[in-house]
Amino acid sequence: MNYFLTYAVYVLILSVLMGASTWKLFKKMGYSPLLAFVPFYNYFIILKETKHPKWWAILSYMPIVGPIMMSVFHIYLMKKFGKHLFQHQLLTVILPFIYMATVNYSKDVELEDEAANELFMTDEEKNEKKKDSFIGSITFAVVFATIIHVFVTQPFGIPTGSMERTLLVGDFLFVNKWSYGYRLPMRPVSIPFLQGTIFDAGEKGNPKDDPKSYVDAVKLPYERILQFNKPQKKDIVVFNYPQDSVHTAIDRKDPYVKRCVAVAGDTFEMRGGRLFVNGKAETFLGDQEVQHRYIVITASQLDIPGLYKTYGFLPVSEQQMDKGGFVYGFQGLTDKTAADIKQLPQVVSMKEDILEKGYSAVAYRDELKKSIDTTQSIFPINKPWNQDWYGPLKIPKKGDVVAINQETLPEYQWIISEYEHNNLEKKNGKIFINGKETNQYTIQQDYYMMIGDNRDASLDARFFGFVPEENIVGKPMFTWMSIEGAFKDSGSSYQADGWRIRWDRMFKATNTGEANKTSYWWVAAMILILFFGWEYFMKLFGKNKTEE
Incomplete structure (x- = not known):
């Protein structure tokens, strides 16, 4: 309820600013000045008078989309009163209510005679009008894409191997934002399609100084609507990283994807690298593969590029020993891959790399070990736990x-x-x-334990702790694109040359748990055919209508 009250206050403030800066213009258009203060209806009148689709008015106060549409509608209004120049449009966008107020209270401002303008319009002015029409089309294409991105589904790329081999590095997913109820936008004024920052300053700069893609001062509280389901054990979930210290806005924190292994009220535990929930060993779905970390000692150097091409994702560290031979640290090896590598003629010994029980995995920011790096330390920092021996830890419940x-x-x-x-x-x-x-x-509120399928190469809840319900974004629906080589494999001493499209993974559902998932490429093909077919039909219909 707090969300809608806060939202109503913002709408009221904007409506007062709109009315105060345009009421005389509404009067000159033949309407009561009071209508300039009425939310939605004020923009409905502008669209009606400027001969644009009147239903666009419903977009005027929507989060994220609203500021874009308001700027467009303000430009329409200013053009209605003869403000066509680029500097007029720029001022309308940058200082909307201030510039419109100067026009509103100007003594010589009058409505344009549009019929006369059309009659005496020069070729240059006609070209300018076509350009405006083109820019308007681009704007509404961006607005439509923003509506889909904000209110329906969001694309998400897999840059690391924490979910191998369920989700591969280079998979691109669409996330259903309604899976667990829709989380309403919390920073309504922001640049479309950008998550947290406009650009990164790089390693030398402080991430907190990077320009934000949203206005932090304009904020709304957390609210979720139509929540018929909550994350269940085994769901693959996209959520905002809880301990992101750069972004205070929950919905602007970095997005992560992991598997929900324990829900509110459960007890989570790791014993010797094996996962237990409520005292029971985990069961694996068809699309999951058990993976572990291994230390391999060899008499001579291994053909890592060859192994990479055979087994795909293969993070590995390599070190030559003083007395000859090599030591390799492999992550994410399935039982079959580990057995195959063990049979290689160069291999002298191979053992699973499991941390000792009681060893506390605490990382420090300084050499004197006075400042703990909580992002790289096991949660909570006062327990003698590590990635392989963890818990038992009860997940908090509302x-x-x-x-x-x-x-x-x-x-x-x-x-x-x-x-x-x-x-x-x-x-x-x-x-x-x-x-x-x-x-x-x-x-x-309820909390969840989110862990990567590739347990030994995953920065997950064992490090950042519980994931709050308010951080949940949604559930991945399907992989719409998969490119090997799109991202650098974290922790690997070898990277594949170039890139290639994994056609066999495209348009396959993500969260079914099946080993052999069905590809829905035909659905994508139908959508494209309908889209372009509809566009062709509308053009043909418009041409026939003109000829009549």
Whole structure:
């Protein structure tokens, strides 16, 4: 409810600004000045008077799309009063309500006589009108694509091997934003198609200084509508990285894709590199393959390019020993691949690489080990856990009352302060939430454990902890494109030359769990045929109508 109240306040503010800066122009067009203050209807009048489709008015106050459409409608209005020059349009876009107010309160502004303008229009002016029409077509193509991107489905690329071999590096997916209810946009003023930043400054710059693709000051609270389902165990889920310190906006944090292995109320555990939920060993779906990390010692150098071409994704480190021979560290080896490599004549020994129990995987930002790097350390940082020996850890559920003390605080501090937006303080060994000393806390939303299928090469919930429900984006629907070589394989000493399209993966559903998924390329072909066929039909219909 807070979302819609906040949204209504923004609409009211914009409507007042619109009315205050255009009411005289509405009066000159023959309407009551008060109508300039009425949301949606004010833009309906502008579209009616400028002979554009009136239904476009419903787009005027929509998040993300709205600011674009408002700029277009404002330009239409200004042209109605003779403001055709480029500088007029630029001022209308950059300083909309200020520039429109100067026109509104100008004594000599009058409506254009459009019939006379058409009659005495020069060739140059006609060409300019055609150019405006072309730019308008491009604008609405962008708007249509933005509506699909924001409100229906979002494309997502797989840049790393954390989900191998279920999702391959270079797979491009479409994510259904309605799978778990639609999460309403939280930063309504932003540049379409950009996630968090306009561009990255690179390794030398501070990521926090990168120009944002959204206006952080204009924000709406979290709200999800039509939520008939929640993430289930085994679902592949796209979510916003919880501990992104660069972006405060939840829906602008970096998108990640992992498998949901445990839901709210479950207990998660890793024992010797094997995953357990509620004390039971995990079961594998048809599209999952058990993968592990291995240390291989060889008498001579292996043909890594040849192995890469045979087995595909193969992150590997290589080091030559002082006494001859080589040591290789392989990640993501299936049982079959590991057995094949073990049979190679150069291999002297091969063993699964499992971290010791009790070894705490804590990373530091400095050589003196005073500053802990929480993004690279096992969660929570006060436990003697690592990727292979982890937990047991209970996943918080909405309504759970949890004990808060010095021992449990590292487990819940992000939930309290960041995910559920409370003021958390520690004073003299005591814990204060919103200014009150306490030893317990009630969880306000459900949380999930998201882990990569390629367990030994995945930065997942074992590092960044619980994923809040508010960070859930949706469920991948299908792979619309798959390009080997599109991204560099993280951690691999060998990269394939060039790139190639994996035709066999295109238009296959993602979340079925089947080993042999059905390809729906024919659906894509039908959509293209209908789209271009409809365009051809409309052109033909328009031509016949003109000839009549």
